[in-house]
Amino acid sequence: MNSSIENTRLESLSDWLAVLEKRHNKEIDMGLARVASVKERLGVSFRCPVIMVAGTNGKGSTCAMLESVLLQAGYRVGLYIKPHFLDFNERARLNGIPASDHELIRAFEKVEAARADTSLTYFEFTTLAICQLMADTELDVVILEVGLGGRLDAVNVIDADVSIVTSIDIDHTDYLGDTREKIGFEKAGIFRSGRVAICSDPQPPQSLIDHANEIGADLRLFGRDFNYSADKQQWNFGGREQRRNSLAYPGLRGANQLLNACAVLAALEALRFQLPVGAQEVRSGLVMVELPGRFQVMPGRPVVVLDVAHNPHAAAALSQNLDNMGFHAYTYAVFGSMLDKDIAGVLAHMKDKIDHWCVCDLPLPRAATAVQLEQQLQAAGIPQDAEHSVQKFISPEEAYAFAMSKAGENDRIVVFGSFLTVAGAMRARRSPQ
Missing domain, CATH: 3.90.190.20 (Mur ligase, C-terminal domain)
Structure with missing residues (x-):
């Protein structure tokens, strides 16, 4: 279904969002063919490492910690995180600051010009727009949070250098299946052959492990390839090649945040040659991280x-x-x-x-x-x-x-x-x- 955007100049971000909310006949329309075709016409590509994060819970916390540590290390960071609470701009962060209305509208116009007669959901359209915005911005690293599942989520049209799956539990059963094994397979869909695939769930479904092995991903599992030890004052991380000792607890509260922080440090270990990060930058980034609405x-x-x-x-x-x-x-x-x-x-x-x-x-x-x-x-x-x-x-x-x-x-x-x-x-x- 085509809208009247072609005939009407939309001046404000709120006008754009109102049209996009009404345009597609389904709020969620699983599948990558439509999104991939528009992505190819747009020519979206990144000249920097991309980290993708999926999971039932802990995605947002993991993304926020990655952003905070990498900003502390002086890198130019793009973060796509969702959903927003009060303003759509929260979804696209450039160097720790929400994108402006003008920047988003310019990206929306590019997607609109490229999509032709291809119908996109609100989520698909805005995902492509934010990816376009980040591709157009001089960045050192891009962090993308998956929306729903992984394999068929619009974000998955991007090939990540490092993919993280945080936790796997029962949710969105109408789309992802009603068992951890089915859901684990869907989330493992963000893994790529020959690239680092991290899972910080202490009990990963066998389906996730099997898929990673079948495609030849470099799978790194919590408890096998990375781990932590902790006391009341501090904690230590141990990975395949790196140790991080005497770390302060993350600024985000909650019992599961050390698992999320471990995934962050495992990803930074995997990217240590492209994006070296010092010990003090890790400590400061974990302490200073903020994320609304998570305890x-x-x-x-x-x-x-x-x-x-x-x-x-x-x-x-x-x-x-x-x-x-x-x-x-x-x-x-x-x-x-x-x-x-x-x-x-x-x-x-x-x-x-x-x-x-x-x-x-x-x-x-x-x-x-x-x-x-x-x-x-x-x-x-x-x-x-x-x-x-x-x-x-x-x-x-x-x-x-x-x-x-x-x-x-x-x-x-x-x-x-x-x-x-x-x-x-x-x-x-x-x-x-």
Whole structure:
């Protein structure tokens, strides 16, 4: 389906995004043929190393740590990360700074001119545009986060020099399969023959290992090819050829961040001749890294935690991280989710951590309604008494405002679930009261 862009000059980034959201008849349309054909017409290619990152959880953290360390080392870094919270520009970072509207519009215009009659989804179009923008920019390294799966994700039209798969767990079953073996095969699709393929999941599916071996990738596994040791003050990394000792813990909180940091250091080891990085630059980069919405503890009282945990694997990590925070009189949850997620699996990890639930609608047709979330909580056995409650709201902003109005300074508010839930709370915090 062609749009009227050919006949209408779009002046703003918001105009472009509004058109792209409506253009294709499917939000997700798996397959690389259409994207690859437009990529070839664009002539997108990189003159620098490319690192690609896939995984069920931990992709964003790994990308952010890579960016932070490489910036500390003085390199010019391009990062494609998704989804965004408040502004689309967050998805394209050039040397640590979000791309400008003008830069993005110029890249959009190039994709539009090259695509001819090829129909692209919002994600496919914007992925090509951001790759075009980075190819047009003088960079020393490009980091690309995969959207969904790997093998058929639009990002996979790019051949990475180093590919990382972080964790593999059950999510997006309609597209990737309903077992870790099926999902592992999909994520291993980003591996390339003769190039470094890293997996930091401590128990990688055999399908991932088999695929890497079949195509002749240089597979590096956590526990076999790289590992870490740690005490309360610091940690050490050991790889095939490099050791990094006396490292500070990453600035990102959470029990799984050392696994993500290990993947980062394994990638830097693989690229040590093209992109040498010193010990102090690694230390500084890991300490200074920031990433919104990943066990992000906001300043002030009551304590507010923002976390995009939307599947059981991520919810288990969030639950453990909450346990490590110390005592809070009451914990309020602001929770919204897509309906196709394993909501029962998420609640199984979280139900004993929350006293008062504020469940909310989200502005997407495939989102679970607050009523549906309330029903899931009831099915999970959430008690209804003086110490527990479930309240329904039409938006995460309203749910967050209610939680803030009820929580005392010694209480805690946990905003989790869909990116849209966390984004709503971020907007509420940003808006003047």
